[in-house]
Amino acid sequence: MDFSASALAIIGCAFLLAGAVKGVLGMGLPTVAMAILSLVMPVAQAASVLVIPSLVTNAWQFAASPHRRRVLKRFGWMMAAICLGTFLGITLLTGSSKAASATLGIVLALYGASGLAALHFTVSPRQEPWLSPLIGLVTGVLTGATGVFVIPAVPYLASLDLDKDALIQTLGLSFTVSTMALGVGLLYTGHFQASVGTVSLLALAPALAGMFAGQRLRALLRPEVFRRWFFVALVAVGVFMAARALA
Secondary structure, three states: OOOOHHHHHHHHHHHHHHHHHHHHHOOOHHHHHHHHHOOOOOHHHHHHHHHHHHHHHHHHHHHOOOOHHHHHHHHHHHHHHHHHHHHHHHHHHHOOHHHHHHHHHHHHHHHHHHHHHOOOOOOOOOOHHHHHHHHHHHHHHHHHHHOOOOOOHHHHHHOOOOOHHHHHHHHHHHHHHHHHHHHHHHHHOOOOOHHHHHHHHHOHHHHHHHHHHHHHHOOOOOHHHHHHHHHHHHHHHHHHHHHHHHO
16 A cells, blocks of 8 residues: 555644544544544555554553453453454455445444433443443444444443543553454455555654643643534544445
8 A cells, every 4th residue: 555645644643633632531542543534545544554553552551550450350251352343344344445434434423422412321240241242242343344443332331330540441451452453354354564554653653742742731621621522523524424425
C-alpha cells in the first residue's frame, strides 16, 4: 500500500486529535482515529494504520495500573472470546468496503447515542460468568468487522462493580487484546504489510503527543461537556458514513 504526502498528513492530524481525546477522557483513540481515517481510505487500511498506536497506548494504560493479575483472572474468558469474535468478523472488514463502512458508521452512531443517553444498567455477580464471554464475542465480531472495539464492551464493563481505577485498567486490557487480535487478523489476511506497519509506527508519535496535550488540557476543560460533544460528533460522523455507504 502506498501513502501520499496528503494521506500521511491526514493520518498525523487524525492521531494527534485522537490522542488528545484519549488524554482528556482516558479513552477514544481508536474510535476517533477510525472515524476520521475511514472517511478518506478503506476501513481495512484505516484499521491497519491504527494497530501500533492503539496497542502501545492501551497496553501502557493497562500496565500502569495495579491489580493486573486480578483483572486478568476475572476477565480472562471475555478476552478469549474477543479474540475468537475478531477472527470471525475479520472477513467483513477485509471483504466488502461498502459493508465495512456501513457497519462502522452504524457502530459509531450507536456508541455516540448510548453515550448521550447515559444508559446505565447493572449486572449481578450471578450473570457475569456467562455474560462476560458473550459480550466479549459480540465485541470481537464488531472489532473484526469495523476496527472499533467499544460496543458492547464499554457499556458492559461500566455496569459492573468496578472502581474508577479498575475500570480504566480493565478497559485498557480489553482494548489491548482487541488490538492484538485485530492486528493478527489483518496480518493473516495480508492487509498489515510492511509499508502499513511503518506508517502505523510513525503514527505513534502524534498519538502520544496528542495524549500529552490532552492530559494538560484536562485541567482546563469541563470533561462532561467535552464528552457530550465527543458523542455528538460520533453520531454525526456515524450517520454520514452509513448513509454514504448505503446510498
